Amino acid sequence: MTTKQKEMTDESPKIELFVKASVDGESVGNCPFSQRLFMILWLKGVNFTLTTVDMKRAPDVLKALAPGSQPPFLLYNDDVKTDTNKIEEFLEEKLAPPEFPKLCCRYKESNNAGEDIFRNFSGYIKNPFPVKNEGLEKKFLSTLVKLNMYLETPLPYELDQNPNATVSSRCFLDGDTLALADCNLLPKLNIIKVVCKQYRDFSIPTELKGLTRYLDNAYKQDQFRYTCPKDSEIRTAYKAVAKYLK
Known part of the structure; x- marks a missing residue:
């Protein structure tokens, strides 16, 4: 210790x-x-x-x-x-205002965004049967697409600023600062990124622009980047449960 x-x-x-x-x-x-x-x-x-x-x-x-x-x-x-x-x-x-910042989300939908991703990732990465891989990958990918849609959809405050906005430009789930929902989701997405690349040669599609933007912005934040475990630590942790497909 x-x-x-x-x-x-x-x-x-x-x-x-x-x-x-x-x-x-x-x-x-x-x-x-x-x-x-x-x-x-x-x-x-x-x-x-x-x-x-x-x-x-x-x-x-x-x-x-x-x-x-x-x-x-x-x-x-x-x-x-x-x-x-x-x-x-x-x-x-x-640890509340005025001394400390408030981190809860303004929009309840932000709290639930991406909530089903890790469960579908686990089913996908732990599957040892090649015949089932395509179906599980599609199911997992659909949850990423769903999160991407949320990240690309303007939130009410963005529409207040620009009623004609059709695509969100915010940095994170609930706005331009990290919130509690990000603290919950981002560590899981980091694990997903490392493990999927190792065991499925799968990367988050760049076509998912909202999700790509979200992760790019997150890795620029010290509070996320410097709290992540080493990639090698993640790979070691999943060595016993993740399955290579032959």
């Missing part, structure tokens, strides 16, 4: 985020839930400590803090939180 301090300027409660460690036992491991919370805390601009946990050698202190739990979990002023969704809600409530 290693501990890293994220330097921030804002005064804040004592916060420690425990996340899954990589195979080296020190770096950030492959866990979209861990990355989601890491991004939220970084976007909030709060002082926090990031602790990576090697579950093969989990120290007794962690067993005492969250017995039976898997990372991520949060220590907030000695109060332990273990459910990712509840941690997100808790942080949005506790």
